[in-house]
Amino acid sequence: MPGAATIIAANYIYKRARPDxxxxxxxDRGLPIGQLVKGEGITFDLTKFSWIGSAAAESTILALRTxxxxxxxxxxxxxxxxxxxxxxxxxxxDYQFSVLLKEFAGxxxxxxxxxxxxxxxxxxxxxxxxxxxxxxxxxxxxIERGVLRPFxxxxxSQPGIENLPVDEDLTTDKMGxxxxxxxxxxxxxxxxxxxxxxxxxxxxxxxxxxFDKAIKDPGLQEEATKQMLVAQYIxxxxxxxxxxxxxxxxxxxxxxxxKYIKF
Numbered sequence: 001m002p003g004a005a006t007i008i009a010a011n012y013i014y015k016r017a018r019p020d021x022x023x024x025x026x027x028d029r030g031l032p033i034g035q036l037v038k039g040e041g042i043t044f045d046l047t048k049f050s051w052i053g054s055a056a057a058e059s060t061i062l063a064l065r066t067x068x069x070x071x072x073x074x075x076x077x078x079x080x081x082x083x084x085x086x087x088x089x090x091x092x093x094d095y096q097f098s099v100l101l102k103e104f105a106g107x108x109x110x111x112x113x114x115x116x117x118x119x120x121x122x123x124x125x126x127x128x129x130x131x132x133x134x135x136x137x138x139x140x141x142x143i144e145r146g147v148l149r150p151f152x153x154x155x156x157s158q159p160g161i162e163n164l165p166v167d168e169d170l171t172t173d174k175m176g177x178x179x180x181x182x183x184x185x186x187x188x189x190x191x192x193x194x195x196x197x198x199x200x201x202x203x204x205x206x207x208x209x210x211f212d213k214a215i216k217d218p219g220l221q222e223e224a225t226k227q228m229l230v231a232q233y234i235x236x237x238x239x240x241x242x243x244x245x246x247x248x249x250x251x252x253x254x255x256x257x258x259k260y261i262k263f
Contacts, residue, residue, distance in 0.1 A: 005030065005091055005263075007041050010194075014044035019196040021203035026193055029058060029186045030093060030263070032246040036182075036254060039091070039263035046243050050199035051192070052207050054234035055215055056137070058190030059156045060097045061164065063139050063148040064131030065124060073151055073165050076107055086120035086132040087111045090262040094120075096183050097133040097154065101167055103260055104176025124148065135190075136161055140228045154184035158230060179257050185246050189239045208236055 001009040006028040017023035034042050064083070070076055076083060087095035095111055102109040112129055114120040121142065123129045131148060132139075136158050142148040153164040168180045195207065214220060215233045224231040249257070 010044050013196050017196045019198040029189050032186050032243050034263040037258045037263050048197045050195040050204045051236035051239050052211050053236045054189045055191040056230050056232050057188050059136045059153050059158045060093050061136045061153045062133045062151045066149045082108050082110050084110050084130045086129045094133040104171040104173045137229050156187040185242050189242050
C-alpha cells in the first residue's frame, strides 16, 4: 500500500484493518517523528498499535564520494567549497541528518532533492552530487565498491562503523545534541512491523514469537548476508519504549525540534 512514506498504510491499519492478526504493516521508522511534529495526514497513534517488533536497527550515516579530497569530518569542516548532498525531501532521514549537521555543527552543506534513492545514487555515480546521508545498510554496496566513504554516523551503531564520529559529538550546542538524539532514536526501530490496535494477546504473542524465529532462521540470515543486510529482532517492548521517548518530549523541545525537522 504505497503513499506518503507509509502514512497511508499506517492510517489504514489503525482505522480499518481487522484486529485478527492477518494484517501486518511494515512502516517507515520515521513515523514517530511524523506524529511528534503533527505531520500532514497522520491520524494514527503509534502507541496504540499492536507492535510485533523490528527486523533490524538502521544506523544513519553520512557518506561522500571517495574521489573527493576529504578523508575526515575535520576536512569537511575546513572545506572552502560548498558540499552538495542528495536527499529525497525534508521528511527523509537523509535530509534531516544532513541539515542538523549543517545547522548545529557548521558544515557547509547544500541539500539537492531527487525523486528517489535510486536516482540519488545514480547522481553520485555520475559525480553530479558529492554524497548523501542514509541508512548504512542501504549505502553499504556503494561503500564496498569504493564509490562512497563513510564519514559520520548517528548514535546507533552497526558492525563496521563503530569508530565513526557521532553527529552529537560534532556540536557543542546543547539543543543541537538533543535534536540529534531525538532524530536518531527511531533508527533503533529500523524496520518496524505492526498490527492493528486490539489484536488479542494470544495472537500477538504468536506473531512476535514467529517473527523472532523467522529472523533467527539460518536461511534468512544467509540471505541477509548475501544482500549485505543485518537481520536482528528488536522486541516490541523495546520499540514501544523508543516511540514513547520520542512522543513524550516537553513542548519547548518539540517547538525547537520542529524548526529543523519537517514531515
